[in-house]
Amino acid sequence: MLNRLKKIIFYFIFINIFNASSAQETLINIEKEYKSKTILSPDYYEVVARYAQILLVNDKIDDSFSLLQKEYKTAKKLNAFGNFAYLKSIESLQYSAIGEREKSKISFQEARINADKTSNFNIKGFVCYAGGWLAIRDSNEIEAVDYFLKALKYYDLETDYRNSARRKSVIYHELAQIYADWNEYELQEKYTIKTLDSALQQDNQDAIFSAYMAVGNMYEKQLYENPTNEKLRDLVELNYLKAIKIYHENEMIYPSDYSYVTINLASLYIKYYPDSHKEKAREYALMAQKVTNINDEPNHISSILEIFAEIALKENNKKESKKLFIEALDVLEKSMKKNTNIELSIYDKLIKIESEAGNYKEALAYQKKYLEVFKYVYDYKKLIHSKKIDADYEKKLQKKEYEKLQLISDKKEQQIQLLNIQNLERETQFNNLKLIEENQAKKLALSELGTQKKQQELKLARLETQTKNKDLLNYQEKLSYKEQINNFYIIIIISIALILILLLFLLRQRTKRMIDKENSYKLAIEKEKQHTKISALTSLLDGQERERERLARDLHDGLGGLLSATKLQLSDLINKKKDSQDDELKTISDHIDFAINKLRKVSHNLMPDLLIKYGLEAALKEFANRMKNNNLEIHVTFLSYSNTLVTDKQLFVYRIIQELVNNAIKHAQAKHIIIQLVEETNFYQITVEDDGKGFEVNNLEFKNSAGFINIQSRIQFLKGTFEIHSQKNLGTSFEFNFPKK
Incomplete structure (x- = not known):
């Protein structure tokens, strides 16, 4: 610490x-x-x-x-x-x-x-x-x-550029790391390049080393998304080699960072370069091993051991590879904060090694550990995502509050400016009033002289006004008549337009009501068809289950009892047999034993008693144990399952999985089948995967088969959906989910 x-x-x-x-x-x-x-x-x-x-x-x-x-x-x-x-x-x-x-x-x-x-x-x-x-x-x-x-x-x-440049360089680095975690690759690239440019301007060798390391890491993340892009691959190698060169040319104080770069470079040669580069990978892994302390950096040590194990695997030395992978896991346990990506990668390789060696029990054990780690990572990522959403929401609230306060501040500032303007206007008005008083005194003397002149002019004007008034009255009468005619025409035009608009509105409303009525009728018919289809499907599936139950009971009670009685009689006859009849009677007895076992198996497939008594999980695990053999492994996993699914739906799920497993065994020639049920908050998700020969999903013959139609019908009854992913020689994955209610 x-x-x-x-x-x-x-x-x-x-x-x-x-x-x-x-x-x-x-x-x-x-x-x-x-x-x-x-x-x-x-x-x-x-x-x-x-x-x-x-x-x-x-x-x-x-x-x-x-x-x-x-x-x-x-x-x-x-x-x-x-x-x-x-x-x-x-x-x-x-x-x-x-x-x-x-x-x-x-x-x-x-x-x-x-x-x-x-x-x-x-x-x-x-x-x-x-x-x-x-x-x-x-x-x-x-x-x-x-x-x-x-x-x-x-x-x-x-x-002070020199002082601020150093700190800006570190901030660029921190922002690049955050945007990398958010998968914002454009912003990550922007600040990573800024980090490198700033470090080169300062000529700070430590900063340059860290910047080249960050640039290489950035391109490596992009390479992970595009593994065939050789340009990205070479950019990753170039920047990591530059960082290593800087480290060797200067006295550095961060051996763990040097270890990180050399490990990444070795891993790059293993994952993305041809096998001819494995010696380069070994060289850089050894360089990392020299500067790494197991007590301080267990994650680095485990990464180095993983690289050596990968090299051994490429050299077909599976025994040494397995030993190194297990040693890497042991070292990883010493870490205060384990790198789950390394842990998952090692478990995945161990599963592959044990499966190829035929050690399916050990492979299954590693598979379980892999699933445990994967579930932990999945839950942790969901928690981090939830925290991020909460933080984002809080940030938006704070931003809105800030904008509100800023708006209030702007309004107050505007009020102050308005008051200042009003004060200036009042001062201007006061000065203008003084000037007006002086002008008015001068104008008063002139106005008295002008008044006398105007009185004479006024008399003449009155005479002219009288004449003009008469002409104006005549003109106004003509204008008024024209306005009345125009208003009449306007009222008629507006009335006609309003009537047309009303008629169009009524026609549109009537058309809309007819369309709505037609749509309602179609929707009612569709709902009735759906209801009839579900009712028929329910009756059919219930009838099938009742018929299965009757057949199972008849076979068990009728033919089963008869075969058991015949077995007892034959056993009594064997006890009284003659030596010459020994082989024949033994053969007949074996045939009857086989028939009884076959009858029990058929009866159990028709109606699984374990499902009724103990529930879906116990029934599926018993089914998996019954179906697996030396050439077939079936793994059943239940995650977060609370066993609250009603019995009818459990039976439908059981039948769907039973049909999928039988298809994988019969048609796909699978060696491994994984059955996984995950209970989420509002729905169940079931996945059935196999490593068989696969098929064309769009094949009409497959979609029209009785088995597929039965599966589709049961999923429809559960109100669920399904997806099929399959490729030739790569296996098949069938995933379906349905709501809890």
Whole structure:
């Protein structure tokens, strides 16, 4: 745990301090630098942060936190809000690294509050970066992305490019990792390339090594989706080789990362290159083995052993391969956090080896372990997906609240601007009033002179007005008459248009009602047909089951009893036999035994008593045991089954599986059959798979067969659906599901 802690903190220090050959040497160098600085030094608080971090790495935890507390108290007294926020961010990161989550949250909250009081974009960006780092450790990736993007915005505003570039490079790396987990390959590629470009600009060899490793890993994920793409394969190899070259040319302090790259490269040669590259795979696996400590990196050790096992398998040395696979599993058990992908891969290879060797019992045991691990991974992924959805929903609520507050703020700002404009308008109006009073005094003197002139003009105007009024009255009368005529025409046109629209509306409504009535009639007929079909199907299936039950009872009670009585009489006759009749009577007795066993088997197939008494799971397992032989293995698996399915439906499921298994044995010549029933929240899912010779799913002869029609009818009765996947010589998978209610 301590070594893991050191790795986390060292990765964080990677963005703040120079390279050193060891943690102890780095501590000595930074301690000297800290003692040589004063509080007036421009980089004093950055040195304090580095000193506190390296103390924590060297297990001097109390000294580290004491130093931070002393320095941020001093910063608070000086009202240095930015420096206080910076040191509080460092403290929150260190608390998180040692598992003190609550203290970490309190420190980060204080850092955020004080970061808002400073105008230093570098410190604002660092606080946001710390928030993203903490959010990732709390599995809140959505919040982490939000913090990282805010940090990038602040660093883009920072004038000190050298300092901000280092931290932006780390943020690019974190964003690339998150988008990789979300399968957002375009965004992953964008930030991975940014990480590499930033590292090359800084000429930081550690950052370049990590960037090439990340680029190689990115292309490897894309290669997994397109395994035949040789261009992607070669890009993966090129970037991993560049990372290894950087590691060899420089003194690196991350052997586990070197191990990770060499393991990935060896695995690449095994999975995606021809067998001629197996020696390259062995070479890089040995290189990884030299730098890997089994106590610190059991996942890496198990990966190395898996590669050696794969090489042995390619060399047809199955005994050595099996030994290495088992050893890899044992090492994997020592891991605090097992890599389930490695575990599943190893179990899959062991199943294949044991199956090819004919050790079906061991193969079955590995298959069960494989299913257990797969179920755990499946449940865990569902949990993570659920948490992600909840976090996304919470983020949207917060965004809506923020938008609401922003809208209120904008409205208040608009109100303030409006008040300012109104004040300016009032001042303008007041000045205008003064000017108007002066103008009015001057105009008053002129108006008196003008009044006399106007009185004379007014007399003349009155005479002219009288004449014009008469002409105007005549014109208005003509205009009024024309308007009345136009209004009359307009009213007639509008009335006709309204009548037409009403008629069209009524016609459309009548047509719609007729169509609705016709559709309702068709729907009622279809429902009646469906109901009749289901009733007929129910009667047919019930009749079949009753006939099966009667035949089973008649065979067991009638013919079975007769054969048993005949067997007893023959046994009595054998006791009284003559020596010359011994062979003949023994043959007859064997024939009767065979007939009795055959009769019991037919009777049980007609009506499974175990299903009625103990339920579907017991009946199917008994059926599987009865049908399997030296050339056939049948595996039955029930997942999350609560045994609440009603007996009638259990019988239908039993009949469907019985028909599918009989078809696989009769037509597919299968050697392995897997029957799996999974009970989900609202439905049941049943899968029957075989490794037989397969068939064409679209074959009309198959779809018209009596067996397929019986299966289809029973699934329809269960209101279920089904899918068939089959390929020649690759086997067949039949999957159907139906609702619980």
